[in-house]
Amino acid sequence: MHSHSHPCRCGKSHSKPQPLCAIRSVSPTALKISVAMPATPENGCGCCDNDSGSPGGESDDGSDRPALSSHQFRWQITGMDCPSCARKIENAVQQLPQVRSAQVIFASEKLVVDAHQDIRSAIETAVKKVGFTLTSNDLPSQPAIPNRWRENASLLVLTVMMLASVLLSQVAPAWGDRLFVVTTLIGLAPIALSAGKLLRGGSPFSIETLMTIAAAGALVIGAHAEAAMVLLLFQLGERLESYAAARARRGVTALMALRPDRATRLTGHQREQIALADLRLGDVIEVAAGGRLPADGELLNLNASFDESALTGESVPVVRQPGEAVMAGATSVDRLVTLKVISQPGQSAIDRILQLIEEAESHRAPVERFIDRFSRLYTPAIMLLALLVMVMPPLIAGAAWLPWIYKGLTLLLIGCPCALVISTPAAITSGLAAAARQGALIKGGAALERLSRIQTMAFDKTGTLTVGKPQVTQVEAFSAREENALLRIAAAVEQGSSHPLALAILQEAERRQLRLPQAQYQQTLAGSGIRAQIEGITYQLLAPRDVSELTEDQQQAIAQREAQGQTVVVLLQQQTVLGTLALQDQLREEAVSALAQLKALGINSLMLTGDNPRAAAAIATELNIEYRAGLLPADKVEAVRKLGQQQSLAMVGDGINDAPAMKAASMGIAMSSGTDVALEAADAALTQNRLTLLPRTVVLARRTRAIIRQNIAIALGLKGIFLVTTLLGVTGLWLAVLADSGATALVTANALRLLRQR
Known part of the structure; x- marks a missing residue:
């Protein structure tokens, strides 16, 4: 029995088409993987078989050879509030001996696991133990309407109790101090519970563990008010980060909304409305003037104009001849059109862009907050040092126990990273507030830090530079x-x-x-x-x-x-x-001056556009920058990745076609006049729609990074000084408390300087 063989760009032939080998011409989804169902590769072509099991299609050993496994599973994650959650879930799953690799795609809230055997129940149990839930929904669903009161209940309760404690301490200091203790215990309970779960899941020094140690240490040495304040600031930061992450993820849902829910299929002379999932390869469909294409199609009968700006960035409608392919999401401009479907369900142009966004996300390392990383060394080291100070001199040298326990408790306070915990969020919060006031919305501290390191900015043309x-x-x-x-x-x-x-x-x-x-x-x-x-x-x-x-x-x-x-x-x-x-x-009036200011800051500019080369050349010549024209979304992603390997790069755009490139870049920046998808997919948005905000925001980001460094130096420097003076017996517990509180005040005041930037 003979089988038909299909040529592949990977250099091999297959018994059936392998779409990932040609992402621009057909769908990138090589394996149709059902939720929590195994998928077994059929051929030895890595570029065809590997879906998303390893970031960038690389193997575990770091080579270019794709990582293949006998079982691959996917789930939708519920309860993931911030990018750092991704690492916690990955750590929990990777503890299982049968797991080959685990990856969380934060943009679409998906978990992809390669395992040596079917261990779905074990994976679901491991994730549940660290506080998250896996659901059997492979596609992002419409988000439920959040209950703001319920979500912020703990923060509101902690704020009210903190204010009550402060007021009561003015009238009755003893009772105020007791209320500070109660406030701390109420705020600490859920954090300590979460730290325990993460400890069992393989993340012993998470930020929850850090906060538990900090608050407990402050309670032990009597810094009750400080313990309560640290917990309050931590809760506030978590809620703000959760809100920004939720808004960013809604961009994926907005992109999916470009496809109509139903299609008009022609069967002979009859028309029928069918669900999008029921469309099949070869079906003939009809799209009215002003309607969007539900799937990739081949134009039949007469010429027609299509608005493809959402997918290619082309500023004017494109005329298509009979027999030409038109991408899903394009709009018929001037007439009712008839097309033959040329894409399977889940493999249209919109699906390719969604896949590119997920793929771009996987090429970026999971966002880790500085405090979380540093606590892995700092907190255990100080705790160990405090224990050694308490027991070693009495045991080895026969010294008195009480003085060395006192010194150990003092070191425990020095180990309480209150000033360190506040130093970075205080600077970031001030920097984000200053940026918002001058017209730039930056989605989180990690984005602000990345912006400070940008060396090149790539711009879309239509709607961005023009x-x-x-x-x-x-x-x-x-x-x-x-x-x-x-x-x-x-x-x-x-x-x-x-x-x-x-x-x-x-x-x-x-x-x-x-x-x-x-x-x-x-x-x-x-x-x-x-x-x-x-x-x-x-x-x-x-x-x-x-x-x-x-x-x-x-x-x-x-x-x-x-x-x-x-x-x-x-x-x-x-x-x-x-x-x-x-x-x-x-051209935008301010484009020339904005790019000149960026150049003065040492930032190069480049134009990436889907427009025709002649229009692109005219704009690039006027701006005196390099350009690449005629790019589809996949081409933009590839260009951004290659450039990003050489230097830190930001992508500035306004269209749906720019969203994958924004995700692939170190930093994505959207114009406020852009589409909802671009705004939600980006790490930052220019709310006043002026390019001159870019150099100002870069300056602000660089100042924020400098102040973060200063704050860390202040927090660690003071602790280092008091660590030495405590061991020498020069300083005691009360001075350590004052030093810790003083460091907190200093780093906060230093961070507030950002708000004075004009």
Whole structure:
């Protein structure tokens, strides 16, 4: 029995197509993996078989050889509030001996596990022990409406009790101190419980463990008010981080919303509405004017224009000929179209972008907060030192127990990292507040720190470096008519059309305050232009390629404008050429100065766009930057990854097509005029939609990083000094308390300097 073989870009032949080998032409989902169901690779082609079991498709040993396993499982994670949760889940799963690798994709809240055998129940139990739940839903679901009161109940209770403790301590210090203790115990209980779970799950020195030790140590030495305040600040920081993470993840759901829920399938002369999941390869579907394509399709019958800006960044609709492929998510601009489905469910252009976002997320190391990392060494070391100070001198040298226990307790307070815990969040909170006040929304401290290290910024063109709306740049009359007369006719012909070029022509006529004649019998010429009659005379607006009456001089003039990146349309009266209108997307007014300021900061600029090379070249020349044009989302991701291997890179964009590249970059920055998906996928957004905010925000991020370093030096420096003086017997418990509180005040005051930046 013979089997048909399919050529593959990986250099091998397979018994059936392997989509990952050609992500641009077909779907990247090589293995259709059901939720918590094993998937077994069939062939030895790593590029085809590996889905997402190892970041970047690399093996565990760090080589380029893909990591293959006999069983792969996927779950949706419930209860993951912050990126650091990803590491906790991975640690818990990797403790199981049968697990080969475990990866959490934070953007879509998925857990992907490669195991030597089917151990689904053991994995689910291990994750549950560290405080998270795995569900049997492989696709992101619509988020439930959060109950704000329930989510913030513990924070509100702790805040009220803290205020009550402060007020009571002014009237009755003893009772106020007791209330501080109660407040600390109430705030510490859930954190200590979580620390215990993480300890059993393989994360002994998580930030929960750090906070438990810090608060317990403060209680032991009597710093009750400080213990309660540290817990309050910790709760507040956790809630803010959880909120930012939830908003970022909603971008994935917004992207999925681009696909309609149902499709119109044609069977003979009958039409039926079916669910998107019921579409099959080869089905014939119908999409009305203004409707979005539910799947990738091959255009049948007549030419048609499609708005593909959401997927390619092209600023004007693209004309497709019969037989050409049109991507899912594109909008039919001018007519009802019929297409043949060429993608399986879950393998359309939108699905490819979703997969690229997840893949880009997997290429970035899990975000780890500085305090969490440092506590692995600092807290255990100080605790061990305190214990040794308490017991070794009496046991070895026969010294008195009480003085050395006192010194050990003093060291325990020095080991309480209150100032250290507050130093970084205080600076980050001040930096984020200052950035928001000047018009930049940055989603978290990790993003702020990455921004401070950026060396190159890659920009999308349409809607980022340009306004995103084509405008009439020139009206040229070839006949004896004046420019305004030519524009009046063109605008009259375009009246009622929703085409972006038509809107630009009408806007220019309105700006010149022209009175338009009444046009009749308007007819859209698919893929070519538009026709109408004015006072019984037929006029047409056509693309230059469809006009055969142009002279050689006229063709040269049009070619010159197109070489400058302009779009040209020709106006005809009957078969006589009256003139041309040139349109172009305009550069943002502040783009040149913004890029110059970035260059002064040592940051290089690069343009990555899906627009045609001529338009891109015109903009890049004006901005004096390098560019790469004609890029699809996958091409942008690949370009960003290659550049990111050489230096820290930020991607600035505004479209859905920019979202995967934003995720692949060290930092994603969205314009506020961009799509919801771009705004949610980015690490930062310019809320005032001005590029000049970029250099200001970079300066602020660099100042924040400098202040974080200063705060850490203050916190650790003072502790180092008092560690030595305590061992020498110069300082005692009360001075250690004062030093710790003083360090907390110093780092907080230092962080607040960021709020004074103008």
